[in-house]
Amino acid sequence: MKIVRTIPELRAQPREGSVGLVPTMGAFHDGHLALFRAAREENDVVVASLFVNPAQFGPNEDLAAYPRDQERDSRLAEEAGVDVLFVPAADELYPPGFQTWVEVEELGRRLEGEYRPGHFRGVATICLKLFNIVRPDRAYFGQKDAQQVAVVRRMVRDLDLQLEIRIVPTVRDADGLALSSRNAHLSPDERERALALPLALATKDAAQARARLNGLDVDYVEVADFEPRVLAAAVRVGKTRLIDNVILEVPCQASAWLGRDPNKESV
Numbered sequence: 001m002k003i004v005r006t007i008p009e010l011r012a013q014p015r016e017g018s019v020g021l022v023p024t025m026g027a028f029h030d031g032h033l034a035l036f037r038a039a040r041e042e043n044d045v046v047v048a049s050l051f052v053n054p055a056q057f058g059p060n061e062d063l064a065a066y067p068r069d070q071e072r073d074s075r076l077a078e079e080a081g082v083d084v085l086f087v088p089a090a091d092e093l094y095p096p097g098f099q100t101w102v103e104v105e106e107l108g109r110r111l112e113g114e115y116r117p118g119h120f121r122g123v124a125t126i127c128l129k130l131f132n133i134v135r136p137d138r139a140y141f142g143q144k145d146a147q148q149v150a151v152v153r154r155m156v157r158d159l160d161l162q163l164e165i166r167i168v169p170t171v172r173d174a175d176g177l178a179l180s181s182r183n184a185h186l187s188p189d190e191r192e193r194a195l196a197l198p199l200a201l202a203t204k205d206a207a208q209a210r211a212r213l214n215g216l217d218v219d220y221v222e223v224a225d226f227e228p229r230v231l232a233a234a235v236r237v238g239k240t241r242l243i244d245n246v247i248l249e250v251p252c253q254a255s256a257w258l259g260r261d262p263n264k265e266s267v
Contacts, residue, residue: 001078003085010086017044021136026050027067027181028076031171035140036080038168047134048077049086055122101125104151112147115219120151127152144170144178146245150226178244185240194237201246
């Protein structure tokens with residue numbers, strides 16, 4: 001695996017056949033590895049980005065505390081079949097004078113957008129930059145971040161980008177909790193309390209889910225008409241904020257899905 005840190009170095013890499021891109025912020029877990037494996041199965045070249053994007057974090061969020069271990073992440077990426085790992089510095093992607101942003105207005109303002117203003121502006125901007133730099137045939141995202149997927153899909157359509165967005169089903173631990181780098185911040189007691197989230201969403205009913213989350217600090221529990229339609233929720237357990245969702249109906253574009261039938265996934 002080749003590790004590159006600059007845009008010119010990345011663009012100079014040999015390009016033979018199809019290219020799959022997996023955008024990440026590092027702290028790899030089995031969810032990331034599922035993305036890498038999916039990209040490996042479908043493409044001749046797999047590029048992963050490892051960049052903790054400051055534009056996705058609000059002033060009171062955990063940018064400084066976000067877990068970083070490039071040596072471990074590099075090893076896991078190579079073992080999963082990544083060919084090129086792009087690890088840029090912040091000023092490589094946001095050089096002095098940077099002032100151009102991408103905003104998906106309606107989708108980016110609700111749910112996560114309401115509680116994290118500007119978050120999806122950062123997501124859309126960095127994804128568009130990576131798409132322009134890497135020029136992939138396909139880009140891979142996890143269903144756990146359903147609203148992020150919806151925002152990126154809308155941007156791709158609205159700006160007529162020539163790539164396919166591929167979605168990999170949510171990967172969960174044995175206890176049902178969706179994998180997230182933020183799970184590491186949970187104490188044993190907090191993790192036990194956090195299990196109320198997947199159990200609540202398993203009802204696939206917003207009212208029942210809210211009732212089952214009684215006792216947690218709930219930001220939202222809401223049906224969202226994404227592709228596919230989901231029941232999404234965000235809760236705070238101690239100082240850790242967790243998001244999750246379950247699919248309510250078959251995706252409109254089944255070809256964009258990888259892995260098992262999403263309606264047969266269990267929580």
